[in-house]
Amino acid sequence: MTTRACIVGIGETRYARDKTWSPTTLALNLEAATCAVEDAGLRLADVDGVMPFPGLSNVEEIAANLGLAEVAFASTVHMGGASPVASLLHAGLAVTSGAAKHVLLPAGWAGYSGARARQTVATDAASMPGGGIARDYYVPYGLTAPPQWYALLARRHMAEFGTRPEQLGAIAVAMRRHAQQNPNAVMRGRPMALGDYLASPMIADPYRLLDCCLETDGGAAIVVTSEERARDLARPPVRILAAAAGQPYPADEIVSRKDLFRIGLTSAAPRAFGAAGIRPSDADFAQIYDCFTFEVVQQLEEAGFCKRGEGGAFVEGGRIELGGELPVNTHGGLLSEAHVVGMSHVVEAVKQLRGDAGPRQVAGAELGVVTGFGDFGDGSIAILAR
């Protein structure tokens, strides 16, 4: 739906894989939050809404550490990597309705120095999407981790539509090129070509190592407020023209879906584009949640940037690179900047729309799309404008 809300502050920590740096997840959330509030020209005491990322932090510890004694709106969206962008919808509604004045959305995790994703995911059924379903029907067969779940879809897409490894590789290469223009990207200074991609070891065949997102330490946060309040703040506001979220059906089980490729974004995207009154081709850039390369193909298709089955061809030929028709993940994304659970995609969109993206600035960017993807295909999308 449409909102009359704006993103007025952004904050990021350092993003790194550094054995000499062991920040806690909470410290990363707090640092990013403090930066975002400062960027907005607000004081911490002005924050009266908090929407932490599910499972990584909580309102109580954020509020206690930042001195937020008057929290009027506290909520968490449980959609995995789709949560930050879905939270834009909730935060937008909160500030538009008057439930809160300034909503802080902190995110981030110690994904490198803390517990690594592959060590924790399947040993705790409660932490997995599908909970008892995954425990009773997936894990006993060794289907335990996200790259494996989504590889099932990628293989099927390859069989049905002829999507090729080189096309998935084009995504990985584009993200890596963008990271070379980003001083905070973990993969800056480590360029990669299609040959490197194809030579990288299989992880969850058909996924190679370089189809998979990074595990990194980092935090990112934003502040959302109403259009009226945004006018008086430090930085030019970025308007949330529309935001929407959706779930696949069923959302708690992947393989029984009648339409295997239908995800939350399939229903959310038309709602968001309709509410904003724009078409996908109007976007100057798109920050697409890139946990794995095929999920970029799938989201480009399901969001309507191209038809289903045409995503592989769409990402080739530099179309999604800076200077192309639709630059995707201008910061380098989860694949080559850092894994900041989807919030860094929102932060990058704001930088682009402020004209603050430096050497990777999309010239004249006025309209951008951000997506989130999480759990077994939950989806979210926001359409942002300067």
Place this chain on the structure above:
Amino acid sequence: MSARPLPQLTGLSAAFYAFCKARELRFQRCSGCAAWRHVPRERCGECGSPEFTWERSSGRGRLFTWVVATRSMHPAFPSEPPLAPAVVETDEGVRLVTEVVGCAPAELQIGLPVEVVFEDVSDEVTLPKFRRL
């Protein structure tokens, strides 16, 4: 290597796996609209009916998709030899996560005809797996 995780035999999972232990692959079939379903659920998502019977599957189907888990992501599942968690679509149109046994990952093909076999993985638990026809 830690012990392989097993399904928890409670509720509808207890019923499903009890049939497997008896060498029967049975899925829920809705008494309201006759739709087959898996994984087991309290109600039919098609018509809302809570009434169902456990109907016996033909046990035959085709390979729908698979992943070769060449990098271990769980202490109980080493990367050598790699497992290939697979999805089979049975003749009834039901899909389930499983494994195709006796077939190297490189020989798997979408559409491969398969039939169910049962593997006792503990005293209590029997997993349905499939072999090439």
